[in-house]
Amino acid sequence: MRDTFLPYNQPHLTDHEKDAIIRVLDSKWITRGPQCAAFESALSEKLAAPVVAVSSCTAALHLALLISNIGPGDEVITTPLTFAASVNVITHVGARPVLVDINPRTGNIDPEQVERAIGPKTRAILPVHYGGYPVDMKAINRLRDAYHLTVIEDAAHALDTYYEGRPIGSWGNLTAFSFYATKNLTTGEGGALVVPDAELVDQVRTYSLHGLSLNAWNRYSEKGSWHYDVDVPGYKYNMTDIEAALGLVQLQKLPLMQARRSEIARHYHHAFAELPVILPSEPSNGQHAWHLYALRVKAGALRGDRDDIIEGLTQRNIGTSVHFIPIHQHRYYRRTLGYQAGDFPYAEEFFHQEISLPLYPGMTDGDVNDVIAAVTETIHAWSR
Numbered sequence: 572m573r574d575t576f577l578p579y580n581q582p583h584l585t586d587h588e589k590d591a592i593i594r595v596l597d598s599k600w601i602t603r604g605p606q607c608a609a610f611e612s613a614l615s616e617k618l619a620a621p622v623v624a625v626s627s628c629t630a631a632l633h634l635a636l637l638i639s640n641i642g643p644g645d646e647v648i649t650t651p652l653t654f655a656a657s658v659n660v661i662t663h664v665g666a667r668p669v670l671v672d673i674n675p676r677t678g679n680i681d682p683e684q685v686e687r688a689i690g691p692k693t694r695a696i697l698p699v700h701y702g703g704y705p706v707d708m709k710a711i712n713r714l715r716d717a718y719h720l721t722v723i724e725d726a727a728h729a730l731d732t733y734y735e736g737r738p739i740g741s742w743g744n745l746t747a748f749s750f751y752a753t754k755n756l757t758t759g760e761g762g763a764l765v766v767p768d769a770e771l772v773d774q775v776r777t778y779s780l781h782g783l784s785l786n787a788w789n790r791y792s793e794k795g796s797w798h799y800d801v802d803v804p805g806y807k808y809n810m811t812d813i814e815a816a817l818g819l820v821q822l823q824k825l826p827l828m829q830a831r832r833s834e835i836a837r838h839y840h841h842a843f844a845e846l847p848v849i850l851p852s853e854p855s856n857g858q859h860a861w862h863l864y865a866l867r868v869k870a871g872a873l874r875g876d877r878d879d880i881i882e883g884l885t886q887r888n889i890g891t892s893v894h895f896i897p898i899h900q901h902r903y904y905r906r907t908l909g910y911q912a913g914d915f916p917y918a919e920e921f922f923h924q925e926i927s928l929p930l931y932p933g934m935t936d937g938d939v940n941d942v943i944a945a946v947t948e949t950i951h952a953w954s955r
């Protein structure tokens with residue numbers, strides 16, 4: 572057994588990131604400026620669509636709803652198997668989140684259930700690419716076009732997820748990415764919104780910086796002017812140059828980091844193939860970003876449950892996490908949306924079975940083997 576605790580997640584940070592941040596500090600221009608612009612164009616080149624860098628994925632989702640004019644009286648269809656942020660933002664604009672169940676194989680929203688939930692108040696669909704597995708975007712975009720809806724993709728897990736040969740972010744929808752500390756690319760805190768409609772890009776920028784007239788962000792530079800005008804009561808959602816500098820370095824090494832993630836996932840697949848567990852499925856028409864390795868404990872196959880396995884892994888010095896407590900089980904949403912336990916049986920079962928294993932580029936082969944040994948021992952210890 573390993574004698575030090577293996578954390579569930581750790582960002583991949585090297586001297587390159589340190590140097591980039593120090594250069595920004597030395598320049599004395601530390602908030603939104605040239606690094607943000609460079610990060611936006613690098614990301615926009617990768618995704619072949621315009622991108623606005625913001626302070627978080629949550630901010631990006633909120634801005635997406637705002638510029639789509641979604642508000643009181645409107646409904647937005649989303650998944651219960653997500654982080655609170657995806658649904659909180661719907662509440663922030665005064666709209667009503669409508670949950671529909673997942674496909675139990677992938678953890679993603681089921682387009683057939685989405686279609687059944689579409690009603691006269693439905694304005695948008697907010698799918699989440701769970702763990703980095705691509706949502707069936709053709710089916711979702713078909714519903715978008717048939718019912719004149721907006722699609723806002725929560726791609727917090729899906730930087731470098733591909734679907735039918737194209738990256739998530741290039742499917743013609745408002746798409747929000749997260750660069751939070753645990754995500755596949757990190758800027759500490761940060762996010763980006765892909766805005767496929769060029770006319771809306773300026774609106775997103777304005778909303779993301781107090782609603783100030785464009786380019787007011789450089790009002791302290793020699794090219795700027797002290798003058799600004801407030802177009803709308805906007806938000807303070809801009810990225811900073813310190814974060815963007817970090818992001819540029821991370822973007823350069825993203826292919827290497829992603830290759831290591833899939834390598835680790837392959838090791839896990841191979842090692843766990845004979846255990847009484849459910850392995851995360853792989854898309855046949857795309858590429859998984861392996862943000863999560865969501866192992867699931869089969870109901871009835873063991874003497875214990877998911878929590879017993881997590882306990883066994885903790886005792887063996889392996890950190891884990893669980894994604895996600897379904898939205899309708901949280902107190903606020905129980906109270907306001909009126910859903911009951913049992914309303915989304917697939918999402919509930921997925922949650923009860925799921926364990927997210929350590930999966931990040933900085934893991935050594937020894938770390939990977941330690942996880943494999945600990946999982947194998949623990950599952951055997953609880954086997955019937």
Ligand SMILES: *Cc1c(COP(=O)(O)O)cnc(C)c1O
Nearest residue numbers: 627628629654656727749750751
């Ligand atoms: C991390 C996460 C978010 C929020 O991202 P932030 O950048 O922290 O705002 C939203 N949705 C999902 C599914 C996430 O995992």
